[in-house]
Amino acid sequence: MKDSIWTRQRKTAPSRETLSQEQIVAAAMAILDSEGLAGLSMRKLAGKLAAGATSLYWYVDTKDDLIDLLVDEVWGEVDVPEPELAGWRAGALLFGHSIRATVLRHRWLPEVMYTRPSIGPNAMRLGSRGLTLFGAAGFSEPETDLAMSSVMSYVLGTVSAEVATREMARTSGTSEEDWVKQIVDQADALTSEYPGMHESVRRRTAVGLDTGLTENFVFGLDALLDGLATRAKR
Amino acid sequence: MKDSIWTRQRKTAPSRETLSQEQIVAAAMAILDSEGLAGLSMRKLAGKLAAGATSLYWYVDTKDDLIDLLVDEVWGEVDVPEPELAGWRAGALLFGHSIRATVLRHRWLPEVMYTRPSIGPNAMRLGSRGLTLFGAAGFSEPETDLAMSSVMSYVLGTVSAEVATREMARTSGTSEEDWVKQIVDQADALTSEYPGMHESVRRRTAVGLDTGLTENFVFGLDALLDGLATRAKR
DNA sequence: GACAAACTCGTACAGTGTGCGAGTGCTCTG
């Protein structure tokens, strides 16, 4: 097996003050979280660490490898409940909410998540714990896989769309309230010939962005878990 | 309302042979489909049209606007069944499968889909027809919205992950069969300390990529629709 | 003191999106 970015390890302790992969990852995370994917360049990152741009390449093969590390770092923030504590159903709900909260803390994730496999150690840990959680529901072995992966796909898909909406509101330059009003107006103009859309947009924006998006998330997750529950043995 | 890329229209017929937005969109689509997002540059696109790079900017404000147009073009390929033909449940299944097939035809979509709102005419049409489809299930008005949006999020989330997997296999340079074998080996090394992961990976790769991914997709969609069905009036 | 390993980084290259302003052809008016 090739020496990948996950398995590489420093042979001995550094003998002088040097950069480190952890340091680089932390600084990159700070940039991503505050300025988004487009705000991360190797030069800017190096600047933040008071280093030369190409020094980073000693610790990281390419920018893409660095992003792999960052994505796995994020997966490490998700917590997966033990099924003994809350039972399967409640555990799965918590699981979903934890993923959602994590992605909302790192809104650049959807942009990169779907272009690479998640095979880092934290992703593995997440998968493994998820399997014990869903295993406790009494699914057959192959269905445990399918159930967990369905929930993850639903959650990530929903929250990715949510991030798109929230970012649009944030970068619109106006207050959230005004932005909602703007969207409604725009929809009025664009949706006149599309039955149902007008009311749909109005309903969606009536309760406020936050609660609307949360309701949306919970509704589907609940329905999905209902459907999965009937497929579990008990 | 601002003159957006969706509403702009040529005033009169062109008086000589010129470029056109449709032409540009078509050429860009061809590049994206065959070379992916990274393969699309304004210069290359212009080259394909035997034009100067900056000529494109007469028809399109920025590259990002062009991608908005391309995304909406893709939404136009999804077909939404009339509920009268097949009933709600079968219609929703077809709807999901149509979205999946469409995204699999344009695998660059997940990379850009979650970074912009979908408010083009085709997206509107899709939303509107989706609402009549889900409305036929007997949901209350606000729940019609929630149900449709849940299904779309599940489908897009699942197929986005699917695309990531398939692209990884495609660009691995080896045959699909060999790649699956490689993944299993790699998982053996990485998953030894993560209970369940080993068997999970093996199961997932046992039936072949295509059938495995399809089963996965159908399993979750079915479960979700079950859960939604109990929330509909009839 | 010699040598190697660990690490830093300046320079350079090929590429990117796009603002600017000059240039070309067409049609319409006087």
Place this chain on the structure above:
DNA sequence: CAGAGCACTCGCACACTGTACGAGTTTGTC
């Protein structure tokens, strides 16, 4: 037929990107 003005094309230039290369410095071992 002259000329104004619109629709469109496009070369040049700028600031910026990821990263290959190779020369440089520090540290530890014989």
